[in-house]
Every structure is written in structure tokens, then in C-alpha cells.
Amino acid sequence: MHPQLLNNISNYIKLTPEEKSLFETFWTEKKLEKGDYLLRNGEVCRTDNFVIYGTLKAFYINPIKGKEEILYFAIDDWWATDMESFQKQSPSIYNIQAIEDTKLLQIHFNSFQEMLNRIPKLERFFRIILENYLGSLQRRIILNNVYNAEQRYFDFLETYPKIAEKVPQYLIASYLGVSPEFISRIRKK
């Protein structure tokens, strides 16, 4: 198995060599080409997905505006999973699509439960990364309302410099809820 996820985990918890070997048996690698869907709305999110390399966008179609809006991006070392759909094994309300060639580590829902039962230490890792993500989501809800468009753009550049480098401007505009022309204007200033 690609070592990247175990390296990531070792920032938070220490696994024994036996636990690492067992851990690796639960995961499989998956390649997506640019444009491939990892998840479509209405489908159940069957796997938890860790990004080894590549970029994905999680998005939904806004029926009022008739266009797509970005919920989040996932790049190297991030997760690309609809947590609600995965946890409840219920239909997802959004889509996840690769916007460049991407490689994932995947674990199926039942294997995820079995893995946590057999390596309980991992609960701590997942608890901590969920806390991180939750904090960033609450922050996003507030700043979306409190910041004007220009402030949101600069906050995005500061918070997610690696995503800002990799992702086309028109998708960042969609994430921020502004027009692509607006970002072009700010960048010219």
C-alpha cells in the first residue's frame, strides 16, 4: 500500500508494525482520470477516500441559479468522502469529481467498521481529523456571511495556498460564490 496515509496517521498516533500491516490489508488503491466521478448525488458513498495525489471537487447543482457550486476541494493528503452518506449509508446530496488525474486509497464501509474494531487506536486519529474539519467548516459558514467577496478571496489564499495554486480560478470563484470576472479584477489590483 502507498505509505502516504500511514505517514499522515503517524503525525497523530503511534501504530505498532503489526497494526500497520493489518491496517494496510483494509485499503485499496484507485485511480481516477480527469473528469471521472467518485460519487454522484443520489448514490450511496460506499467508501472513505484518502487522496494520495490529484484534485477533486465536491459540488452540487444550485437549481435556483442553474449552475454548480463547490462545497470543497480535496488535494493530496486530504479526504474526499461525503461523511453523512458514508456514515448512514444513505444517498448523497452532492457529487465528487476528479478535476485532474487522481490516485486514492479507499476503504469500504464494512471494512472501515472492522478496521476500527480491530485497531481501536485509530479512533483517535479519526476523531482529531474530524475536529479539524469541523472547525474549518464552522469558520467557513461564519466568514461567508461576515466577509465581503474580496476578504473571502484573500482568506481562501491564506488558508488554502496549495489549493489556490492547483485549482482553476473559475472553480475558486464557484467555491467563494463570486463571479470569475470578480477574481480577475482583484488579481489585477
Add this chain to the structure above:
Amino acid sequence: MHPQLLNNISNYIKLTPEEKSLFETFWTEKKLEKGDYLLRNGEVCRTDNFVIYGTLKAFYINPIKGKEEILYFAIDDWWATDMESFQKQSPSIYNIQAIEDTKLLQIHFNSFQEMLNRIPKLERFFRIILENYLGSLQRRIILNNVYNAEQRYFDFLETYPKIAEKVPQYLIASYLGVSPEFISRIRKK
């Protein structure tokens, strides 16, 4: 210690009597009167807070509109903690205030870490409730954009019937980003 939190936990994991006794040593009860602040923006959220009874609102002041906006409500059996501030021990960007007399169970940041080290089984409990909350937050971000105001109101009633019963309409309006008059009009229909 009030048994409500242990009852809640027993829905997810089984603790031994010894673990339960140890668990109880980490928590203290706290009463808030209506209007009391649990957290003010700029302060560090020092405790994780479980609501035994009462109601709190988490809110921030929108500087553009010059008025408060509700991030979430917490009622009996919910948590009222700024997770980002608590986890990083950094200043909070929002406020949490009791809107009726409220009783909490609290644990301090250092005690929380020690508790998890001494009762590792609890990691699972916190992992699962974070997954639940994360799913509901992502759903909220999407539905806020996809639903019109009337749909958001009915979704709120369906998703949070107990909160809808307890919380004044003008605060629900603030949570939904609509005017109080708008909700009055819908209810008359």
C-alpha cells in the same frame, strides 16, 4: 454527576463500572441563567460543554448587516462548544449565550486530553458524534444555497422539531437568514 451524559454515551459504547466512575471525576456541573454568556468572541473556549437542560445560541455579529446571526442552537443532550477554539486553544470567533436557564456538564481542555488517554474507548464516542455533526453542517451549507427561504424553514421544522418548539421565532429567523415577518407570513398560510 448527572447521569444524562453517561446515558447518552451508552448509546454508542459500553463502559465498565470502573470506567464510568473514572469518567465522572473529570466533569463538573455548571448553571447559567438566561442571558449569561458561556463564551464571548475573542476568548478561548476552555471547556467542552454538554447540555443537561436549557437552550443556548451560538452567534456572531455580522458587521455588514450590523446584526447578530445564529450559527447553531444547543438544547438538552447537545454540545455547546466552539470546537476550533477548544481544540487549538485559540480565540473564538463567535459567542455562546444561554437564552433560558441552562445546566451544563463541563470538562476542561487538559482534563479532556487526560480523560481520553485514560479511557481510550471514549475516542469512538467522540468520533461518531463528530461525524454526525459534520454531516449535518455540510448538509446545511448546501441547503442554505439550494433551498429558498420557505423550504429552509420547513426543513428546519422537520430536522429540529425540538428546537423549533423551544426557540423564539425571531431567533429561528436569524438562523435561517430570513426576516421574522417572513416566518410569521409562512405560519399564517
